[in-house]
Amino acid sequence: MPFYRKLGNIPDKKHTIFKSEKGDFYYEELFGTIGFDGMSSLLYHTQRPTQVKTIIKSYDVSPKIAVEKNMKSLSLAGFKISPTDDYLESRKIILANSDCYIALAAPKKSLRDYFYKNTDSDEVIFIHKGSGKLRTHLGNIKFEYGDYLVIPRGIIYQVDFDTEDNRLFVVESKSPVYTPKRYRNWFGQLLEHAPYCERDLHGPFELETYDQKGDFIIKVKKQNTIHEYVYAAHPFSVVGWDGYNFPYKFSIHNFEPITGRIHQPPPVHQTFETNAFVICSFVPRLYDYHPNAIPAPYNHSNIDSDEVLYYVDGDFMSRKNVEQGQITLHPAGIPHGPHPGTMEKSIGKKGTQELAVMVDTFKPLMVTEEAMKISDDSYFQSWLDTNH
Numbered sequence: 001m002p003f004y005r006k007l008g009n010i011p012d013k014k015h016t017i018f019k020s021e022k023g024d025f026y027y028e029e030l031f032g033t034i035g036f037d038g039m040s041s042l043l044y045h046t047q048r049p050t051q052v053k054t055i056i057k058s059y060d061v062s063p064k065i066a067v068e069k070n071m072k073s074l075s076l077a078g079f080k081i082s083p084t085d086d087y088l089e090s091r092k093i094i095l096a097n098s099d100c101y102i103a104l105a106a107p108k109k110s111l112r113d114y115f116y117k118n119t120d121s122d123e124v125i126f127i128h129k130g131s132g133k134l135r136t137h138l139g140n141i142k143f144e145y146g147d148y149l150v151i152p153r154g155i156i157y158q159v160d161f162d163t164e165d166n167r168l169f170v171v172e173s174k175s176p177v178y179t180p181k182r183y184r185n186w187f188g189q190l191l192e193h194a195p196y197c198e199r200d201l202h203g204p205f206e207l208e209t210y211d212q213k214g215d216f217i218i219k220v221k222k223q224n225t226i227h228e229y230v231y232a233a234h235p236f237s238v239v240g241w242d243g244y245n246f247p248y249k250f251s252i253h254n255f256e257p258i259t260g261r262i263h264q265p266p267p268v269h270q271t272f273e274t275n276a277f278v279i280c281s282f283v284p285r286l287y288d289y290h291p292n293a294i295p296a297p298y299n300h301s302n303i304d305s306d307e308v309l310y311y312v313d314g315d316f317m318s319r320k321n322v323e324q325g326q327i328t329l330h331p332a333g334i335p336h337g338p339h340p341g342t343m344e345k346s347i348g349k350k351g352t353q354e355l356a357v358m359v360d361t362f363k364p365l366m367v368t369e370e371a372m373k374i375s376d377d378s379y380f381q382s383w384l385d386t387n388h
Helices: 342-346
Strands: 005-008 027-032 040-045 052-060 065-067 074-077 092-096 100-105 111-118 122-129 132-136 139-143 147-151 156-161 167-173 213-222 225-233 238-243 248-251 270-273 277-282 306-313 326-330 355-361 366-368
Touching: 100 355, 122 306, 132 147, 139 147, 139 248, 147 270
Parallel strands: 111 213
Antiparallel strands: 005 238, 027 040, 040 238, 052 225, 065 366, 074 326, 092 100, 092 366, 100 167, 111 156, 122 147, 122 167, 132 139, 132 156, 147 248, 213 225, 270 277, 277 355, 306 326, 306 355
């Protein structure tokens, strides 16, 4: 994310002596991506961030694949994922490839007993139900229904939930998550035609700083393995930082839809991108205004990408019997489109209140055992014309 941010106290010059009022050294850390070539921030700690006391255990959390080569359109009842107390245990991966994992989670309890760091992936967490505060070593972010939380790899965090009724749609990306290139000029500023601007992106607003020693558990995810580390210094020891690598939130309600006289293609909904997939937002909007426009999307073949739609709210105009939390997967290689009758029904309509998140991947998605538990096996036949 090419936007500069500063929080807390930092020295006038990087890589120079920086001390507290008591004369104690602050310890500098470069927090970066893609070697030394990607986004980075400079952090200043009250304690050295390198003090590992022990590693308690390591255990595999790889998704269990049920269908490796899927060519079947699927519908998954996302709200059938059972609520679970523990934050990490609640996360159920339903679709996966070598570039990303797509997961559902219904955590009941706040993440307070340990800290978490995903070093495999950037995380994009969509808040479908619940509110609270994301607490990170770079500062805190309040969240609520409709927020995307974008958490770069390596961020150490905890989560405070306001209630036990929480539903999350999670995308873990092996490559960095950015704002789309076509929305930015060559300086990195979002352009006037972009469906959101920098004012809609909210970074950490408060910094928790602890100058403490003790036993602090950080669960670190690396290569599909959780390693439980015990550090001698509190992970939230940062007194200040500046740079371009930090967590932030964006509300789907601040996405300004792009409309036209005739039906617009899916890229107008694009919200984030990586080098392997895109994330799009479908939001309430006016329908196409050509006098003969067909608002429902045309039939289309996904030759190069698998399409995942997560239904959040409203009546999705191209689908029948849609429920909150439902997920559809339309694999590359076969055409799909509006359900029978929905194209005709959409003609003459002036607008839609639909709310959904879409993930289009360039590599095929494998279907996990967790997905098969909540799958509607007959969905692939739902385009049959029952009138004949």
